[in-house]
Amino acid sequence: MSPHPTRPSRPRTPALRRLLLMALVALLGGLGLAASGTVQAEAPLPQPVPRATCGAGDKPETDIQGRVPTADYLSGRAAQGYTCNTRQVAHQGQSGGFKVLRYTDSQGRTCAFYDSTLLFPRDLLNNLTTGLGVIVLDMTDPAHPVRTATLTSLAMLSPHETLLVNKKRGLLAGVLGTAATYPGILDVYDVQSDCRTPQLLSSTPSGVLGHESGFASDGKTFYSASTIASFVAIDMTDPTAPTPIFTQWGVNYHGLRLSDDNRTMYAAFIGTPGADLLSGGGLRILDVSQIQARTPDPQVPTLSTLTWEQHSIPQVAEPFVRNGRHYVLEVDEFVDFFEISRAVQYPDIPVGAARIIDVEDPKHPRVVSDLRLEVHQPDVRSGPQYSDPGSLSPAQGYAGHYCSIPTRNNPRIVACSMILSGLRLFDISDVEHPREVGYFNKPLIPGTKVTLPEPGGSYAMSQPAWDVKRRSVWYSDANTGFYVVRLTGPAGRLLR
Numbered sequence: 001m002s003p004h005p006t007r008p009s010r011p012r013t014p015a016l017r018r019l020l021l022m023a024l025v026a027l028l029g030g031l032g033l034a035a036s037g038t039v040q041a042e043a044p045l046p047q048p049v050p051r052a053t054c055g056a057g058d059k060p061e062t063d064i065q066g067r068v069p070t071a072d073y074l075s076g077r078a079a080q081g082y083t084c085n086t087r088q089v090a091h092q093g094q095s096g097g098f099k100v101l102r103y104t105d106s107q108g109r110t111c112a113f114y115d116s117t118l119l120f121p122r123d124l125l126n127n128l129t130t131g132l133g134v135i136v137l138d139m140t141d142p143a144h145p146v147r148t149a150t151l152t153s154l155a156m157l158s159p160h161e162t163l164l165v166n167k168k169r170g171l172l173a174g175v176l177g178t179a180a181t182y183p184g185i186l187d188v189y190d191v192q193s194d195c196r197t198p199q200l201l202s203s204t205p206s207g208v209l210g211h212e213s214g215f216a217s218d219g220k221t222f223y224s225a226s227t228i229a230s231f232v233a234i235d236m237t238d239p240t241a242p243t244p245i246f247t248q249w250g251v252n253y254h255g256l257r258l259s260d261d262n263r264t265m266y267a268a269f270i271g272t273p274g275a276d277l278l279s280g281g282g283l284r285i286l287d288v289s290q291i292q293a294r295t296p297d298p299q300v301p302t303l304s305t306l307t308w309e310q311h312s313i314p315q316v317a318e319p320f321v322r323n324g325r326h327y328v329l330e331v332d333e334f335v336d337f338f339e340i341s342r343a344v345q346y347p348d349i350p351v352g353a354a355r356i357i358d359v360e361d362p363k364h365p366r367v368v369s370d371l372r373l374e375v376h377q378p379d380v381r382s383g384p385q386y387s388d389p390g391s392l393s394p395a396q397g398y399a400g401h402y403c404s405i406p407t408r409n410n411p412r413i414v415a416c417s418m419i420l421s422g423l424r425l426f427d428i429s430d431v432e433h434p435r436e437v438g439y440f441n442k443p444l445i446p447g448t449k450v451t452l453p454e455p456g457g458s459y460a461m462s463q464p465a466w467d468v469k470r471r472s473v474w475y476s477d478a479n480t481g482f483y484v485v486r487l488t489g490p491a492g493r494l495l496r
Helices: 014-028 070-075 124-130 337-342 489-493
Strands: 038-040 082-084 086-092 100-104 110-115 134-138 146-151 164-166 171-175 182-190 199-210 212-215 221-225 230-235 243-249 253-258 264-269 272-274 277-279 282-287 302-307 313-322 325-333 354-358 366-371 402-404 413-417 423-427 435-441 465-467 472-477 481-487
Touching: 082 086, 086 435, 100 164, 100 465, 100 472, 164 212, 171 199, 171 212, 182 221, 182 230, 199 221, 199 230, 199 243, 221 253, 253 313, 264 313, 264 325, 282 313, 313 402, 325 402, 413 472, 423 472, 423 481, 435 481, 435 489, 481 489
Parallel strands: 038 302, 212 253
Antiparallel strands: 082 435, 086 481, 100 110, 110 134, 134 146, 164 171, 171 182, 182 199, 212 221, 221 230, 230 243, 253 264, 264 282, 272 277, 282 302, 313 325, 325 354, 354 366, 402 413, 413 423, 423 435, 465 472, 472 481
C-alpha cells in the first residue's frame, strides 16, 4: 500500500453491501440461538474519558485522542511512535495474535506465552522465518526476552482467542479455532515444572468447536465456546484425559470468565438472530454452580442479560472487586458488523469500546461507566480519520479488542488493546469516572512489511499481561510483535 492514502469510496450498492455482510459474517463466526430476557441499559450516548496528561520525554499524539492521522504517516511522525507515561523496555518478533500470558513456575522462572498470528495465512511470509505457533519467552530479564520454544501442536498452530494459563495448576491450554470456528481440538501443556519448555499432556477433541474460552481458577474446568452455537464444559481434573461434562447448543457466547468461587460465569453474549441479523448482545450472567459441583446432568440457568448503548461485538468480561462490591470490566471488539444489515454506512456503525458493569446483584447488572476514546465517537468516525491507514477495515479500524487488569482485588488501572490506537491505559480508581492515564502506540508504516492484507497502522489485539513488580505491561501487536512497556509518572504510580 502506498504511504499516501486517499479517501476510499464507501460501499453503496445493495450488492456490495450484501457481499461485505457475507464476508463479515464468515469472519465473526456465524449464527446461533439465544435465550430471551434481555435488559437494555438506559443511558445517554457514552462519552470519551478525559485525556491523559503526558510527561517530559513523551511523544504525545498529534490529533484527537487515539488517532494516528494520515498527515503523520506522510510527514514521518508516525514512524517515531506515540508514548504517554510509558517507555519501551523490550521488543521481540514481528507479529502477534490475541493473547499475551505471564506465568511463574515452581522454580521461580517467569515466562511469557503469546500466539504468533491473528489468522492464517495473514502472516504467512513472516511465519515462514519466525515459526507459526505459540511463542515461549524466558522473561528472567524482561529487557532481553529469550525465545525458548515454539509450541506447534495442532491447537497451538491456531488457538485464536482460546489460549489461557491456569496459575494454580500450571496448565497452559488452548483450543483449535479461527474467526469462524474449527474442530475443537484441546491441547493441554504442563508449564509448572519448567515454563521455558512446556510439555504436552494431551491433545483431544474435547473442545467440540473452538473460538474463545474460559478457565476455572482451580484449574479443574476448562470452557470452550465456538460463537456459532456451542458452549462446552470440560473436566480437567486429569489434564492427560480432558472429558466434556456439559454441552449446550444454540448459544452465541464469546469470552467466558468466572467468579472467584467458579460458580458464576460472565459470558460475552454476541446476540440473537433476527431481522437485524444479530441483536441484543451484551453480558450474560450464568449460574454454573452445578458444573463446578459436578452435579450429574448439570443445569446452567441464565441469571440476566444486559446490553448497552453503542453496542458492537461483546468480547470478554473480566470480574473484579472494588471496596467489597463486584464489577466486571467488559470490552466490545471491532464495530457492530451486523448494523450493515440495515444498510447503514460503515463510518456510522457503533463502536462499543469498553465499560465497567456493576454485577453485585447478578440478576440486575448495570453499566456504571465507559472506557472509550474520542476517536470512537460517532461524530468523528465519518470525518477525515476514515481515510487513515487501517481505518477502513471493520476488522481493524479505531475500536477495542481486549482489556485486562493487574489484580481482581481493588485494581486501580486497566490496560486495553485498542487496535489502531495501540495500548491504552485507564485509571479506574473511581469506577464511575475513569480517565486515561497513558498510552503506547507503534504503528506499522504502510509498505514496510508484507502481510495479507497490509494496510498499515497498529493492530493491537492481544489481552495484555502485567508485571506489577516492575510496573510493566506486556502486549503484542499483530503488525509489529511483542512489547514490554514500562509505566511511568501517574500511570506507574497506579501499580504501587
